[in-house]
Structure formats: structure tokens, C-alpha cells
Amino acid sequence: MSLISPADQERLREEFAKMTRPVRLLFFTQTLGCETCHITQQVLHELPPLSDQISIEEVNFVLEGDKAAQYGVDRVPAIAVAYVDGDEVKDTRIRFLGTPAGYEFISLIRAVLLAGRGRPPDLSEAALTRVAAVATPTTMHVFTTPT
């Protein structure tokens, strides 16, 4: 049974139809010792049936440590949002740690749309100017809860 209601599935289909390029969600997971990896997998696999532009790439956190390091992932479940440009997979540097449920599910949908539409993010001109001036590596962790 789907975790998303039929009405919400329809709304998501309409939104995803506006995407202009393929989005790839790298899902970092492991089989043992990860309580929420399975539910995260279930949530993620709800998305590709709603758009042929969305694909999931499962990355084994234990066996593919290099890839986890490349994406700055040090725990699971984790999601890295990327898009496909020709033959290249381009990282958006948008990450999720933990199950994307509740509020985080909405954030995940927004991230997919951002990556898939290939247009400037929803920031004011002033904010874009400030952000474009950032010249040193900056990492942000935003803590939320599902409700």
C-alpha cells in the first residue's frame, strides 16, 4: 500500500511534470544496525512511479565508503539530491539525514523540484548576491522533527 494518498500522488505528478531534467536521489543505507533505513527506502520508492524523471540510486554505506565520503555522508539513512546533466551526475549539495517524513517529506519534494527544474532557487536577488559571494566551504545542519 502506498504511503501517499491518491490525491497527493496526483498533485505530486502534476508538480513533477514541470521538471526539465532527471533527478537522482542517492540513498545511503545499510542492512544491519539501521532502524530507519527500511522506512526511508519505502518513502523514497514512492517517488519514481510518479515521474520518470526521478530515480533512486542505493549506495551501500558499508561497502561504498568512498562514495559516502565523497558526499560527506557519515551516518545513515542519508539522501543526497543530484541531477543528471548529459552523462554527468551533478551534486546539489542538498542532504537529508534520517527519514524524510512529515515536514521533511515536504522539504524532500521541494528539493527534488529545485534540482529538476534547473532554474534559480527561490531566493530574493539580495539573498542570491550574498550567497554567490560565499567563497569558503560552508556546512549547515538544520535540525527538525517530523511534526
Added chain:
Amino acid sequence: MLAHEMAFASSHITAFAVEATEFPDLARRYRVSAVPKTIVNEELEILGALPEPAFIDQALGSAPPTPESDE
């Protein structure tokens, strides 16, 4: 999420949305007692959901002074 928009806009910014209850070790490390709470570069703390200009100011430091256009 504002931090995600910033990451998308700059190749120097990486933004993690962290589900606090799933990672109590991280919540403890960054002293998260209420959400949302944002940590920038491991130390700077931003409490609550702020409007865009205030969030950007706190995350990146105050805006640099605008150069006078009096050539």
C-alpha cells in the same frame, strides 16, 4: 528549506536537514533542545525559523557595506 536553497545556489555551501530524534548523538553534540535549530560550520547557532534576510545575515554574517556610487 532555506538552507537547501542556499546550497543549490552556491557550490561552496552544503546543507543537511537532520531528523533530530533519529540522531540523538548529533542533537546532544549541538545542544538541540528545540527545533528548528541550524548549526553553521559546526559552531554558529541559529534558533528558530527566521525570515530570509535575517537567516542569511546570521548564517553568512552581516551584509558587507554597499560601496558608495560617487565616482
